Amino acid sequence: MKRLFYILGVLLCSVTTAQAGIDEAINSATAPIASFIGQVVFFKIPIFGAQLPVVVLWLVVGAVFFTFYMGFINLRGFKHAIELVRGDYADPNSHGEVSHFQALATAVSGTVGIGNIGGVAVAVTVGGPGATFWLILAGFLGMSTKFVECTLGVKYRNEFEDGHVSGGPMYYLRQGFSERGMEGFGKFMGTFYAIGIFIGALGIGNMFQSNQAYVQLNSVSGGALDGLGWLVGLILAAVVFSVIIGGIKSIARVTEKIVPFMAIFYCLFAIIVILMNAHTLPQAISNIFNGAFTGEGVAGGALGAMIIGFQRAVFSNEAGIGSASIAHSAVRTDEPITEGIVSLLEPFIDTIVICTITALVIGTAQVAAPDFAGDAQGVAMTSAAFEREFSWFPIPLAFAALLFAFSTMISWSYYGLKGWTYLFGESDRGQTIYKLIFCAFVALGCVVQLGPILDISDALVFLICVPNILGLYFLAPIVKREMNSYFARIKSGEIKKFK
Amino acid sequence: MANKILVALDGSDGSKRALSAAAQHARLTDSDLVLAYVIDWSPYSFHTPQELEERHKRRESEIQRANDSVLNPELAALQAEGIKVETVVHHGKIAETLLELGDQQGVSQIYIGRRGESRMHTMIFGSVSAALVQTSSVPVTVVP
Numbered sequence: 001m002k003r004l005f006y007i008l009g010v011l012l013c014s015v016t017t018a019q020a021g022i023d024e025a026i027n028s029a030t031a032p033i034a035s036f037i038g039q040v041v042f043f044k045i046p047i048f049g050a051q052l053p054v055v056v057l058w059l060v061v062g063a064v065f066f067t068f069y070m071g072f073i074n075l076r077g078f079k080h081a082i083e084l085v086r087g088d089y090a091d092p093n094s095h096g097e098v099s100h101f102q103a104l105a106t107a108v109s110g111t112v113g114i115g116n117i118g119g120v121a122v123a124v125t126v127g128g129p130g131a132t133f134w135l136i137l138a139g140f141l142g143m144s145t146k147f148v149e150c151t152l153g154v155k156y157r158n159e160f161e162d163g164h165v166s167g168g169p170m171y172y173l174r175q176g177f178s179e180r181g182m183e184g185f186g187k188f189m190g191t192f193y194a195i196g197i198f199i200g201a202l203g204i205g206n207m208f209q210s211n212q213a214y215v216q217l218n219s220v221s222g223g224a225l226d227g228l229g230w231l232v233g234l235i236l237a238a239v240v241f242s243v244i245i246g247g248i249k250s251i252a253r254v255t256e257k258i259v260p261f262m263a264i265f266y267c268l269f270a271i272i273v274i275l276m277n278a279h280t281l282p283q284a285i286s287n288i289f290n291g292a293f294t295g296e297g298v299a300g301g302a303l304g305a306m307i308i309g310f311q312r313a314v315f316s317n318e319a320g321i322g323s324a325s326i327a328h329s330a331v332r333t334d335e336p337i338t339e340g341i342v343s344l345l346e347p348f349i350d351t352i353v354i355c356t357i358t359a360l361v362i363g364t365a366q367v368a369a370p371d372f373a374g375d376a377q378g379v380a381m382t383s384a385a386f387e388r389e390f391s392w393f394p395i396p397l398a399f400a401a402l403l404f405a406f407s408t409m410i411s412w413s414y415y416g417l418k419g420w421t422y423l424f425g426e427s428d429r430g431q432t433i434y435k436l437i438f439c440a441f442v443a444l445g446c447v448v449q450l451g452p453i454l455d456i457s458d459a460l461v462f463l464i465c466v467p468n469i470l471g472l473y474f475l476a477p478i479v480k481r482e483m484n485s486y487f488a489r490i491k492s493g494e495i496k497k498f499k
Numbered sequence: 500m501a502n503k504i505l506v507a508l509d510g511s512d513g514s515k516r517a518l519s520a521a522a523q524h525a526r527l528t529d530s531d532l533v534l535a536y537v538i539d540w541s542p543y544s545f546h547t548p549q550e551l552e553e554r555h556k557r558r559e560s561e562i563q564r565a566n567d568s569v570l571n572p573e574l575a576a577l578q579a580e581g582i583k584v585e586t587v588v589h590h591g592k593i594a595e596t597l598l599e600l601g602d603q604q605g606v607s608q609i610y611i612g613r614r615g616e617s618r619m620h621t622m623i624f625g626s627v628s629a630a631l632v633q634t635s636s637v638p639v640t641v642v643p
Contacts (some may be wrong), residue, residue, distance in 0.1 A: 087542055090542065095540070095589055095590040095591055096538065096540050096558040096561070096562075096589075096590030096591075097554060097555060097558060098546075098551050098554045098555070099542030099543070101542055101543050102542065102543075102544060102545070102546055102551065103551065105545050105546075106545070106546055106547065106548055106551055109545070110548070162556060163555050163556035163559060164552050164553055164555070164556055165552060165555065166552055249547075249550075252547045252549075253546075253547070256545040256546060256547055257545050259545075260545060326548070327548050327551065330548070330551035330552050330554060331551075332555055410547060411547070411548055414547070414548040414549055415548075
């Protein structure tokens with residue numbers, strides 16, 4: 001272990017001696033790769049003057065289908081989800097096991113990340129205010145997809161002999177298809193997904209996060225970190241390294257405890273900022289609705305706004321990507337449906353609450369001063385919107401962004417690891433290799449430009465929703481049967497509240 | 500039916516003194532003993548995915564440890580004396596869980612050792628024995 005720290009130290013020193021132009025060199029080397037992957041995955045169909053990426057269509061059709069097929073479980077299950085999280089149905093005999101609340105909190109801190117602060121700004125910049133409407137709608141529909149994938153994650157999880165459990169799409173794809181007599185296809189799909197989540201973890205859950213954390217740090221320090229991306233990257237990588245390889249659990253534990261409070265703190269101040277701009281709120285809201293259906297000034301009009309909104313929503317709440325299903329699999333319950341119902345709350349918290357609040361902060365600022373952000377994009381744009389009211393806000397926001405990024409990276413390092421162990425087995429040596437690769441990408445994320453990073457992350461993450469959603473279609477009847485039986489037993493009083 | 504007395508154990512010296520006082524009480528009144536070990540735990544805490552994965556395993560080993568190193572050694576000696584003893588290990592908020600266990604077992608008395616935490620510690624984390632005294636529906640004996 002010590003030796004690894006030395007290697008990092010030596011790397012740090014040797015890089016210092018040759019700092020000039022490093023950022024640029026790495027950037028120009030990765031940009032073409034990124035745009036190539038982006039083009040392949042985001043194959044676009046031109047319709048009515050807009051460019052519709054096939055994957056976005058794939059996700060939306062899936063979400064709409066599951067919403068109808070499950071009879072609007074996203075509305076019906078909402079109250080029950082809150083009862084479950086509150087522990088009303090918790091069996092006192094399972095004291096000390098993972099609770100619904102804990103599984104939800106862990107999954108939420110994996111999804112609440114830079115996307116909620118920076119991704120929304122990207123959506124509004126590219127898709128206009130109307131993108132927000134589609135973002136919220138996508139969050140609502142995504143609740144149904146999450147329900148299906150998290151139920152399956154628990155139902156088909158793997159319990160190892162030493163008592164640890166792991167599950168996720170790779171396991172339900174393999175077992176689910178094999179139960180339907182398609183063993184070979186199931187194996188292929190499981191492997192496809194595992195490769196996707198392992199590589200995708202390096203993008204959405206890694207480079208995008210560290211990149212935006214660096215951008216925000218640089219902008220609050222007044223550009224003092226210009227060209228020092230590699231240094232920030234190495235420091236971030238070292239901290240991630242110390243948690244996931246060094247096993248310094250205290251850092252992870254502290255982060256997991258602070259993140260929920262940061263999220264509340266963020267929402268609270270966002271609401272204050274919105275209220276301070278209350279006179280522009282009606283205009284901002286009407287811009288959202290008008291923009292959603294007219295798409296004024298947006299490439300591709302209303303359809304363009306819709307595509308951008310959907311794309312950012314999925315990027316933020318991860319519905320259809322299957323990552324949360326990995327986090328939820330740890331709950332020991334006899335009713336997999338309960339985990340699915342609890343997971344409904346994730347897109348709600350992530351997209352419908354937090355993203356909407358961010359969108360309104362930006363929207364009200366745009367109405368008051370259309371050019372408030374200058375050239376700033378992503379997190380920097382959101383930060384500028386806050387800065388109009390509280391000049392000191394960018395500093396705590398940078399801190400929050402750093403923490404969100406960090407907790408998302410920790411969660412995603414785990415998701416990626418599960419893909420890796422599915423492929424290469426549970427050996428400790430293999431796991432260490434994966435973790436080292438993960439840390440290297442953290443550092444890389446701070447060096448390259450936002451554009452290529454977004455392309456790579458989006459592309460890789462959307463790629464894994466292909467096997468996942470295909471599997472969900474096949475396995476949805478199983479979920480529906482369990483859901484109906486569960487609600488029938490609630491109604492008949494067979495499943496009782498303990499509180 | 501004999502009276503039941505609940506004793507809160509955590510392996511500390513204070514809890515051992517509480518046990519010897521409770522055992523004396525049991526001998527004199529011919530009561531049964533319930534030895535309870537509560538592991539501090541909240542279902543509303545935050546964890547990393549790695550910790551969730553290992554939770555079940557950790558829970559088993561926590562229960563095992565409580566039984567092996569704290570409850571079972573006492574159990575043998577008391578049973579040799581002819582006192583009827585039960586043991587229970589439970590996760591939860593300590594004071595609250597002790598009261599629930601007492602209710603379930605129908606105990607008529609609770610014994611707990613005083614931890615003697617500093618004033619600062621008590622101010623921040625509260626005192627288990629004080630919380631018990633305040634909320635219990637049966638007599639509580641706090642042994643110094």
